[in-house]
Amino acid sequence: MAELVGSIAILIGAVFLFSAGLGMLRMPDAFTRIQAGTKASTLGNIMVLVGIAFHHPDWTLKLVLIAYFVLMTNPVSSHELARAANTILGRAAHSPAADAQRWPAMERDVMRRGAAIVLLASLGVIFATIALNYSQRSSLPELAAAYLDLVPRELGAPNVITGILLTYRAFDTLGEVAVLFMVAAGVGLLLGAGGKERDDVQAGIRRSLQETPSTEIVQNGAKILVPLIAIFAAYIVMHGHLGPGGGFQGGAVMASCALLLLLATPNYRIKLAHLNFIESLAGLLIVVVGIAGIILANGFLDNRVLPLGEFGAFFSAGAIPVLSVLLGVKVGCELSVIIERFRA
């Protein structure tokens, strides 16, 4: 009975989420779309959470926390979106008619459209063949089975994916972090350097920020949400070896914290030098842990430089939690730098 009630709640939630998507597609302008996206998806998400609570009563506390999170974040984000749309576009400028006038080529260029349709149709045929001939696997390939056996036994990490990312393929992960670093530097190069025009634009943005600082909704929302998001980010980073999560995911959540702070206090300048220093330090420490692996264990970035500990305990899996924290700090700093560079 409880399962039926739960399933009906999830179905109602799905209907609201669908109507949110429909609203996004069919509503005429930015403001009505924001309204559709937020209102319907808030209700839809909460109905889904209620449904899950009926299926798993022991998860209720966590689900209430998630619902609280949804109720806090959705109004703040939609308010900020609407404000941005209002300042950038102005109310009159963004009507469908003005839009059509600004982008006339797209509807009329029959040749280009026809070519696109032909290309997509042929790609669609290829994709359909792939999808129809694909049969779901019923057993794991050898490599996957080997990883599933080796990660818990050799590395002592319950989360096999984290084990692969932070030990067996940790060198790739290091390269990936290097790519993120290059992007942060490249975005700085692209947006930082500029002539007089750029200075004018920046001065304009600064003036508009001074005239309209953030509203009370965003400031109070930030006060409530920033500590919660920071704790959540730390939790994700620290439990990467035990459950879903890890450095990249936690770092991204941490950067969303930086974004919210920037929205709430637009005149505050993040000190890029500090972030760069912390980020470089974390990168250096990752390499130090890696070299320690060569000396004390079997190779670069081997996690067995520290004792493996009890399987499934918080302090376990050797160097994986350490690497996870360093990676989280590094990714968080890099993404915050990218956000700050985009601001002005």
Next chain:
Amino acid sequence: MTIASIVLSTGLVLVLMGIWVMLTQRNILRIIVGFMLMGTGSHLVIVAIGYVSNGTAPIIDGGLSLAEAPTRSVDPIPSALAVTAIVIGLAVTAVMLAYAIRLYQAKQTLSIDAFTDSKW
């Protein structure tokens, strides 16, 4: 319909939608949205390929004991690949948006038709 083929078809449809948006839209920001749509579709395809019948997340805990891990878990390698793909996709998107800002500063418009300098 198996779960893997539903996810696979959804991913492939998203890829097609992304390509369609990239080919037909003239606004640079919309082209970037199309690219992200294509990226999301390819993540779904990667995850779908790793799904095994009745599989659960490859995390050893109360729901999945060490002994039954090789039979009841999904393939962890595509999941690890998806993490990489998401991070690199984000990086590429950030660079594209930075270029969009520079292009807007150069011509005061985001329409791709205005940039004819290297068109042949």
